[in-house]
């Protein structure tokens with residue numbers, strides 16, 4: 449089953465075309481990552497799918513609803529972490545979860561969710577006393593407390609320390625193992641690589657590449673060979689690494705030289721991503 | 732209905748938990764009553780001064796709780812993104828608004844009750860002889876001023892200045908309309924301005940019901956004027972009020 453289907457989505461803010469014809473499908477149970485530089489149109493796309501913003505053109509279906517005219521159960525079935533939003537500063541973590549749990553017909557157990565997002569020892573702390581990362585975990589907690597089938601996470605781990613990020617990854621994985629669908633935006637490529645079944649890279653309002661993290665990195669055929677000569681770094685990009693390496697090493701052997709700091713690297717998702725984004729800057 | 736009650740509880744919890752707002756809107760009318768009541772003694776226009784002040788400060792309580800309190804709370808929640816976040820939940824905006832309105836009505840009712848009790852204990856003012864009319868007045872006053880509060884919240888762009896802007900309206904309005912005490916000795920032009928403001932008509936009802944034992948329904952003109960202001964507030968709110976932050 450398709451959880452989200454997007455066709456030809458467009459959205460302008462005045463003269464600025466923030467989203468210029470975006471297509472993708474997200475299957476039920478899939479974790480889908482939306483990557484892209486600042487201003488690429490990720491939040492705009494996600495907020496159209498959440499039902500916050502109207503679209504100028506295109507077809508959108510989320511859990512069988514048009515988010516602009518959602519079916520009654522639409523909001524029972526989605527969970528949302530906004531890129532930016534605060535909650536009541538004077539309530540405690542537990543009270544905040546209880547308030548949100550009360551908005552849903554079949555909420556999860558509040559204490560269980562608090563444990564899940566790692567706020568157990570802050571259960572009775574006021575929201576205003578939480579650190580930035582702890583507040584973000586609270587956002588995550590209240591997004592999950594309604595037991596949604598589909599979770600939108602707009603940069604959910606921004607501000608997390610490395611341990612908290614790992615914990616959040618575990619949690620998102622556990623969401624997948626429960627069969628939930630997750631749409632995640634992020635600037636962290638390792639996060640996308642670790643979590644997402646498929647990734648779409650957006651820039652300037654269009655999707656420039658879509659596929660599994662593996663597909664994205666293997667379509668880029670060029671391999672990088674780096675070494676140092678006379679203290680200068682030399683970089684060779686080649687689609688034929690065996691031959692290039694053989695030539696390099698046999699020349700070096702013939703001269704009796706060492707290829708210092710020799711390194712052969714397949715591009716990571718980060719390299720692919722940066723090359724996609726840099727193309728944008730040249731365009 | 733379940734969601735409505737849940738949100739009503741939430742609104743009350745948030746109101747009483749944020750102490751500054753609660754103190755500012757709830758305690759202020761009580762404090763003013765005690766202060767003014769200690770200063771003015773004797774009779775004002777034929778009624779004991781504390782009675783007249785009590786009738787006046789009920790209206791001030793309405794303006795500060797329902798108009799100032801609600802509009803500031805809505806602006807702050809909107810700008811913080813709380814309203815936006817709540818919109819993604821099954822709680823629908825009309826239910827949220829109804830709960831917010833009812834919550835402010837309850838708070839104003841509590842202010843009114845405490846004013847009567849305080850007056851009785853401190854100044855020996857009588858309890859109202861027409862409690863039913865007082866209840867109707869509380870309902871009408873909170874509906875009208877809460878509607879105006881939502882309307883003004885739609886016009887305010889950021890939470891920074893919201894408290895200043897709203898009090899710049901409430902304090903002069905209360906002064907000019909007699910919500911801080913009788914205005915019959917004011918110069919004519921000040922009274923004319925007061926007559927153009929909605930709070931004047933709540934003061935009229937309060938005076939009639941509490942001081943002169945008239946029935947609420949005998950105050951047709953004032954009821955009509957307040958209802959018209961309330962409708963105006965709803966219209967402004969419908970055009971200007973949004974759920975997403977303006978200044979982000």
Ligand SMILES: Nc1ncnc2c1ncn2[C@@H]1O[C@H](COP(=O)(O)OP(=O)(O)OP(=O)(O)O)[C@@H](O)[C@H]1O
Nearest residue numbers: 461464466484485486487488489490491492493531
């Ligand atoms: N409400 C708005 N009004 C006007 N312009 C907007 C609005 N929201 C976004 N934009 C513009 O639309 C473009 C896309 O913004 P969007 O927030 O979707 O980007 P993003 O990919 O989420 O970026 P980031 O990684 O910084 O969160 C940006 O140029 C932004 O300035």
Ligand SMILES: [Mg+2]
Nearest residue numbers: 490491492531
């Ligand atoms: Mg964004």
